[in-house]
Amino acid sequence: MEKVAVFGAGTIGSCQATLLIGHGLPCTVIGHSEQGLARCRGAVEQNWDDLIAQGLASARNKAAAMRLLTITNDAEALSGCTFVFEAVAEDTAVKQQVYRAIEAHAAPEAVIASCTSSIDAGILAGLTARPDRLLIAHPFQPVHMLPLVEVVRHDGTSEQTLARTTALLETLHRQVVVLHRSVPGFLVNRFAQALFRESIYLIEQGVTTAADIDRAIKYAVGMRYTSIGLLEYFDAVGFGLEKAIAENVYPSLCDETAIQQTVLEGLRTGKTGQAAGAGLYDWSQKDEDDFRYRKQCPYFDGVREWTMPE
The missing domain is CATH 3.40.50.720 (NAD(P)-binding Rossmann-like Domain)
Incomplete structure (x- = not known):
């Protein structure tokens, strides 16, 4: 060992x-x-x-x-x-x-x-x-x-x-x-950055809000991929339909390569996220103990596999 x-x-x-x-x-x-x-x-x-x-x-x-x-x-x-x-x-x-x-x-x-x-x-x-x-x-x-x-x-x-x-x-x-x-x-941070960039873009374009983006991720994307893989889903949909979707969506996706204005403005004003008390959300309105719990709760079952010392 x-x-x-x-x-x-x-x-x-x-x-x-x-x-x-x-x-x-x-x-x-x-x-x-x-x-x-x-x-x-x-x-x-x-x-x-x-x-x-x-x-x-x-x-x-x-x-x-x-x-x-x-x-x-x-x-x-x-x-x-x-x-x-x-x-x-x-x-x-x-x-x-x-x-x-x-x-x-x-x-x-x-x-x-x-x-x-x-x-x-x-x-x-x-x-x-x-x-x-x-x-x-x-x-x-x-x-x-x-x-x-x-x-x-x-x-x-x-x-x-x-x-x-x-x-x-x-x-x-x-x-x-x-x-x-x-x-x-x-791998994971590449996937995350693509989602972050598109999310900030949609907020800046006035399409939706941070809360509704999080709701969409939690109750569709997140739930779907807890049981099947991303590329298993791609295969299940099939290349033909995915090609048609891509032809409609790809031209409108965010392709920004510079840091987006929302982030730059947050850095300028000090509204840099949870630690600062404000970012995309007003963290004074959130229960931080509840947030810490929610960050951990999907993984509780895995802890039951540990062979803990006595």
Whole structure:
């Protein structure tokens, strides 16, 4: 079994740690400030409290899991670690420093699995002395709940690195998709950006509202693809009908390649989304505990597969 660490104590790192200790695996989290370590521990505890509130875990599970967690600013705690999830800022200079620390302190055979959502795997490979042991394992928030992980290799990623990564993720009850080369956004973020762009365009054109777009996604698109695949549906509709639909729709789809005015105006006014209290929605009118619950609730059944520590 791999000895696993997480380098990065932010949201992704804390959720990755929750997943690991929730499967009974010891986990060391490396941060860079005392405040960050406290915030990480608090986030992991909140994750467990949410699971307990839904009857998915007990206080005993939480206590046993927390005993498996080490959170520190000392990179020397990576000693003996054979697998490291890198979850630091999307900055190549920062990541290069982290990779040097991993190379200095972790086991010589350690795999580095970057959680990056935007940087090409080949670029990351150029930041490490051991490119054959580096790949991307891009999770989705909430990381401990949503099961998909996009594994992205580069030309130099070894087959052993890919196999070890896949084996660990499957042990953690993750669903793995493999990309044999990087493309910007990988898979899911490419799909999401296409939907975001079209949605903002429709709002700017006065066609509909953010709330009605979300309603359309929740009660048609989202529900449909929980049980069948996107391309299974394409085949079920058939190429003939899809061709006719495409001929009608393609010419009117948004093809903007610049950042849209809604986003630029939000950045100018400080209305940048949930954290700012306003964006496409007025978040003062929303129950944030309810939103956090709704973000997690589709994935509750998956947590029942965990082999939690006692």
